[in-house]
Amino acid sequence: MSAVERNGHRGDDLARMTMPDDAQQMLEVARDRGISTVWDRLAAQEPQCGYCALGVSCRNCSMGPCRIDPFGEGPQKGVCGAGADLIVARNLGRAIAAGSSAHSDHGRDILEVFAATAKGDTSGYQITDEAKLRRLAEEWGVTTGDRPVAEIASDLADAMYTDFGSRKKELGFVERAPDQRRALWERLGLTPRGIDRENVEMLHRTHMGVDSDYANILLHGLRTSLADGWGGSMIATELSDVMFGTPTPRMSQVNLGTLKVDQVNIALHGHNPLLSDVIVQAAADPELVALAHEKGAAGINLVGLCCTGNELLMRRGVPIAGNHLMQELVIMTGALEAMVVDYQCIMPSVTDVAKCFHTKVISTSDKAKFPGATHVPFDPQHGLDIGKAIVRMAVEAYPDRNPDRVRIPTEPVPMMSGFSVEAIVGALGGTPGPLVDAIAAGSIRGAVAVVGCNNPKIALDYAHVMLTRRLIENDILVLVTGCAAVANGKAGQMVPDAADSAGPGLRTVCRALGIPPVLHMGSCVDNTRVLVLAAALAKHLGVDISALPLAGAAPEWYSEKAIAIGAYVVASGITTVLGVQPPIFGSTNVVNLLANGLEGVVGAKFAVEPDPEKAAVLIRRHIEEKRRGLGLPFIEPATITAEPVPAGA
Amino acid sequence: MPTVFVNPERCIGCLQCEFACATEHSTTHQVALAPFELPPPRKRIHVAAGPRPSTAFPNKCRHCDPAPCQQVCPTGAIRRDAEHDVVLIDGAKCIACAMCAMVCPFDVITFYALANGAAGRTVAVKCDSCIERLRAGRIPACVESCKVDALVFGDLNEIVAAGRQRETAAVFAATTAADSARPMPESIVAWRDLGAATARAGGTR
Numbered sequence: 001m002s003a004v005e006r007n008g009h010r011g012d013d014l015a016r017m018t019m020p021d022d023a024q025q026m027l028e029v030a031r032d033r034g035i036s037t038v039w040d041r042l043a044a045q046e047p048q049c050g051y052c053a054l055g056v057s058c059r060n061c062s063m064g065p066c067r068i069d070p071f072g073e074g075p076q077k078g079v080c081g082a083g084a085d086l087i088v089a090r091n092l093g094r095a096i097a098a099g100s101s102a103h104s105d106h107g108r109d110i111l112e113v114f115a116a117t118a119k120g121d122t123s124g125y126q127i128t129d130e131a132k133l134r135r136l137a138e139e140w141g142v143t144t145g146d147r148p149v150a151e152i153a154s155d156l157a158d159a160m161y162t163d164f165g166s167r168k169k170e171l172g173f174v175e176r177a178p179d180q181r182r183a184l185w186e187r188l189g190l191t192p193r194g195i196d197r198e199n200v201e202m203l204h205r206t207h208m209g210v211d212s213d214y215a216n217i218l219l220h221g222l223r224t225s226l227a228d229g230w231g232g233s234m235i236a237t238e239l240s241d242v243m244f245g246t247p248t249p250r251m252s253q254v255n256l257g258t259l260k261v262d263q264v265n266i267a268l269h270g271h272n273p274l275l276s277d278v279i280v281q282a283a284a285d286p287e288l289v290a291l292a293h294e295k296g297a298a299g300i301n302l303v304g305l306c307c308t309g310n311e312l313l314m315r316r317g318v319p320i321a322g323n324h325l326m327q328e329l330v331i332m333t334g335a336l337e338a339m340v341v342d343y344q345c346i347m348p349s350v351t352d353v354a355k356c357f358h359t360k361v362i363s364t365s366d367k368a369k370f371p372g373a374t375h376v377p378f379d380p381q382h383g384l385d386i387g388k389a390i391v392r393m394a395v396e397a398y399p400d401r402n403p404d405r406v407r408i409p410t411e412p413v414p415m416m417s418g419f420s421v422e423a424i425v426g427a428l429g430g431t432p433g434p435l436v437d438a439i440a441a442g443s444i445r446g447a448v449a450v451v452g453c454n455n456p457k458i459a460l461d462y463a464h465v466m467l468t469r470r471l472i473e474n475d476i477l478v479l480v481t482g483c484a485a486v487a488n489g490k491a492g493q494m495v496p497d498a499a500d501s502a503g504p505g506l507r508t509v510c511r512a513l514g515i516p517p518v519l520h521m522g523s524c525v526d527n528t529r530v531l532v533l534a535a536a537l538a539k540h541l542g543v544d545i546s547a548l549p550l551a552g553a554a555p556e557w558y559s560e561k562a563i564a565i566g567a568y569v570v571a572s573g574i575t576t577v578l579g580v581q582p583p584i585f586g587s588t589n590v591v592n593l594l595a596n597g598l599e600g601v602v603g604a605k606f607a608v609e610p611d612p613e614k615a616a617v618l619i620r621r622h623i624e625e626k627r628r629g630l631g632l633p634f635i636e637p638a639t640i641t642a643e644p645v646p647a648g649a
Numbered sequence: 650m651p652t653v654f655v656n657p658e659r660c661i662g663c664l665q666c667e668f669a670c671a672t673e674h675s676t677t678h679q680v681a682l683a684p685f686e687l688p689p690p691r692k693r694i695h696v697a698a699g700p701r702p703s704t705a706f707p708n709k710c711r712h713c714d715p716a717p718c719q720q721v722c723p724t725g726a727i728r729r730d731a732e733h734d735v736v737l738i739d740g741a742k743c744i745a746c747a748m749c750a751m752v753c754p755f756d757v758i759t760f761y762a763l764a765n766g767a768a769g770r771t772v773a774v775k776c777d778s779c780i781e782r783l784r785a786g787r788i789p790a791c792v793e794s795c796k797v798d799a800l801v802f803g804d805l806n807e808i809v810a811a812g813r814q815r816e817t818a819a820v821f822a823a824t825t826a827a828d829s830a831r832p833m834p835e836s837i838v839a840w841r842d843l844g845a846a847t848a849r850a851g852g853t854r
Contacts, residue, residue: 047703049662050663054661067796069797071659071837072834073797074797074798457848581844588835610850611850
């Protein structure tokens with residue numbers, strides 16, 4: 001009996017799953033060929049451990065492991081004396097530190113290559129957006145003037161390096177936040193001081209015998225996340241723009257149909273654009289294209305996956321094959337010669353699936369190796385050569401493809417991408433004023449960032465797409481990043497014509513500007529673009545971010561990085577709705593603090609609502625509350641329900 | 650005669666009983682080593698996911714009397730230990746015909762080669778109620794590992810009587826809460842409600 005059959009309540013009936021068609025067809029391939037997927041493995045894991053799901057198990061020391069009986073009759077204290085509140089807070093704190101570390105280490109990798117490029121020590125990299133470099137330099141107090149670009153870049157890199165340590169009282173990008181928010185952070189002790197420092201301090205605090213006050217740990221959790229959002233991630237976004245270009249709106253395509261039946265297909269998967277960007281250059285190499293022809297292919301076709309895919313889609317319009325849960329399924333098309341991976345969210349299972357086909361998995365980061373993959377270590381000094389070597393491996397795998405096993409399930413869907421803050425403000429005529437005016441007039445009620453991952457506990461893309469649809473129908477502008485962006489792209493909600501499914505106010509604005517009602521702002525580190533946009537709107541209005549009619553949502557989140565993002569978005573003043581429950585329900589006090597108490601502390605809070613229809617109602621009410629608070633025309637929040645408003649009402 | 654009684658509504662699916670059972674039936678009896686033994690130690694209790702999310706049922710041999718498995722065993726490999734009222738399988742006599750599994754009302758008889766089995770042959774494997782522990786005056790390993798009273802060990806009539814007393818108390822405790830003698834914590838109610846909501850969002854509406 002397979003794991004899927006064993007599972008009584010989920011995953012056994014593909015037809016009932018409201019998944020995109022390309023995924024459903026590939027799941028048939030998986031079933032026919034007996035290939036295990038993430039859904040099978042979830043079924044095999046059930047029932048998942050209740051202690052862990054509730055967050056009341058602790059493995060931090062070897063007096064334990066300990067767990068608290070959530071029924072209240074068994075042990076209520078770990079061996080050290082920690083109760084449910086402390087154990088839940090410790091676990092959550094460590095998850096935030098892990099997520100922040102992932103983003104920030106990504107940022108550091110970008111910074112290192114940026115610094116080396118400034119010194120001329122790299123191949124395949126250059127300063128692409130000099131104007132942005134100069135703006136950043138001025139922000140960071142680096143003299144610009146007539147100095148050579150390389151010198152400015154070098155000094156900026158040095159300045160940013162200091163943000164990773166503990167020599168400063170606050171991070172450089174904190175100045176971007178409105179004064180009210182900075183004063184609040186200062187008062188609460190939330191101002192992030194050093195990117196690595198806050199992560200290390202969290203590991204220290206959650207060691208046995210250090211911080212035993214759950215609320216104190218959670219406050220430091222917010223500071224840790226702010227060091228990600230206004231630190232590590234923001235450096236990653238901004239320097240990627242400088243090196244690879246600041247995104248501008250462009251059309252591309254999405255879903256498994258982006259694979260080409262007669263070409264060498266290479267999927268670029270992971271999060272860091274450093275290598276994938278030079279692979280885009282390498283794939284255009286005439287010698288390699290000729291080799292592809294020699295092998296019988298019509299050309300070399302690059303597609304993206306996950307956030308490496310989003311980075312390439314935003315800046316170069318490279319089509320994107322899918323989001324997180326598509327990474328196993330893309331191999332099952334039988335048409336993928338190579339999957340090139342860097343790091344983060346790459347399931348260890350991809351090498352198992354690849355064994356059933358001719359696909360080569362090529363790992364490239366020395367910090368992320370995958371047994372079964374071919375490892376080609378990335379080295380920025382020889383970036384272009386390495387890129388060419390990888391593309392060559394893919395081309396040489398093309399003759400191994402078995403045409404009888406090729407099944408590209410669908411036609412690609414068009415999507416528009418490339419909405420950096422610079423691009424959005426540019427589209428508005430150089431100032432956020434017109435957007436503010438549209439919000440003030442009520443034609444746009446507010447804006448919501450729908451972000452985050454896929455999670456097999458939610459039908460693939462279902463929550464992202466339904467929540468987004470309900471929001472735009474009700475004149476709420478939706479900003480998307482990461483897997484949420486790809487989900488909406490697949491659903492056809494990210495083309496200018498999707499304005500037709502928006503409410504009348506939003507539709508008019510989108511039509512006037514020629515933009516979709518759902519704007520792609522980038523990868524998951526690019527959630528910092530949402531912070532920058534929110535800060536710009538707040539400064540334009542002279543209010544704190546928490547006063548704005550904004551919200552965040554992570555309907556299908558799964559990762560520690562998503563926990564860090566949720567925390568920095570809330571700590572920045574934007575209430576956030578999670579679609580999958582975090583492991584905190586073992587402590588009523590922690591739940592109450594995060595879902596209620598935080599409102600009075602940082603002006604925003606968390607909510608958990610798996611049903612996207614109900615989440616939409618919750619968010620719409622929240623946005624109308626904020627409109628009321630700003631003295632703008634508002635709809636009485638209590639009157640908002642899931643029922644559609646009758647026409648003409 | 651004491652036996653293992655299951656309160657399925659208490660089970661939170663931690664699988665600790667499965668782990669403890671396999672460890673108890675290992676050669677080393679050590680948590681850190683047992684998972685690496687060959688042939689692998691096998692669990693005899695099976696926590697199955699319930700029909701709704703966040704529910705689970707720890708299923709094991711009920712040591713029926715008369716035991717259908719014992720009645721159909723063609724080789725006489727299954728017998729009842731009179732002292733502890735436990736149904737036991739003699740691996741040396743088992744021919745792995747699976748007649749016992751076919752008639753088992755609970756589907757808890759599995760087939761594996763065991764470290765103490767006959768020369769690596771696959772034989773029928775099921776709960777032996779930790780009879781060695783019982784003989785030493787200890788309770789079964791699964792019950793010991795369960796921190797939420799999903800598994801309890803005792804005399805059937807006493808356990809049932811205790812439940813009846815709780816129900817009786819509940820009848821008089823409040824008219825609004827039938828289970829107020831043993832209230833469900835808010836955290837559990839919220840967790841299960843959200844689990845059900847997550848499942849609905851997961852496409853199983």
